[in-house]
Amino acid sequence: MPTLLSIEALENDRQFVERRRMADDSPWGTARLMWDQRLRAIDDKIAEAKSRRSAYASVALIFDGLPVIGQGDIRLDFTTDALASYQKVIAASLASQGDQPVAAKGKIKGADKSKLFIRDIVRGSMGFILEELAASQTDMFDTPLKSAVEQATGLIAKLNDASSEEFGVVIETASPRLVGALQKFTKVLRDSGATTRIVGDENRVMLGLEDINRLSERFSDVEVTEEDVLHDGILLGILPDSHEFELQLPDNQGTLKGSVTDDLTFKYVTDQAFKEQLLLKPVKAQVKYTRTSRNGRLIKQQVSLENLELRAVTDLLT
Known part of the structure; x- marks a missing residue:
């Protein structure tokens, strides 16, 4: 618990x-x-509980409102949507812990490591205790999944307490994938007329009707989009440790910088012929732009190099 x-x-x-x-x-x-x-x-028990800690993720989602009848019944369709959308929040939160940008859509790499399981129900109210599967040997340090769960709860609490201006600042610092997942989770709650309490080991947040309506309205002003663009340029290099690239654009357009996908970095590092073929050579670069906008104003942009190929001789002559 x-x-x-x-x-x-x-x-x-x-x-x-x-x-x-x-x-x-x-x-x-x-x-x-x-x-x-x-x-x-x-x-004595309170003091013991405060001193006792687990390295594994454990969080309670407690629901109330229209989908809940009494203290023991809850609509199945709502439960399925709410738990599924919350799991996506945790998957995005876990993926956001790394240095690599997370695609706004599609499957999240490593999502299998974010899985939570229903361990128990909350007595006296309608809720679920979700936990990760603990290893047989106790870890001394928090698992990445526990950090992701606590980070997500803290972020929801921060967004809930924020003013309109502060909300924009917080959204700007969060990954677009996490923003989209929070949009969906909030929408599920609002559309169903539900309220919730999220209680973890370190962070908790309570979202009443007013909170959920306010969050949903603010999230409705936020849009996350992706665009794939092919750029011509000279590949100046890829840094394997930081997963960063530099591409010199033509016609004095400057140098494009950003992150590199894991797959492309792996091929660049392990395939020497591929690297020598492209480094400091004219290339076509497939770049993904992930943009977060609020009220039509761009507040964040991620640039990710997805693929590379040597430019054909005919392209160089035109």
């Missing part, structure tokens, strides 16, 4: 015991002594 959720449950128990303790009017104080013992036991 997520640490913060365990602490929440213990604190609720403590409030109940404290109320009973204060209401005790026994002349002998026997019941009050019992409640005092309960309080000490709960305080």
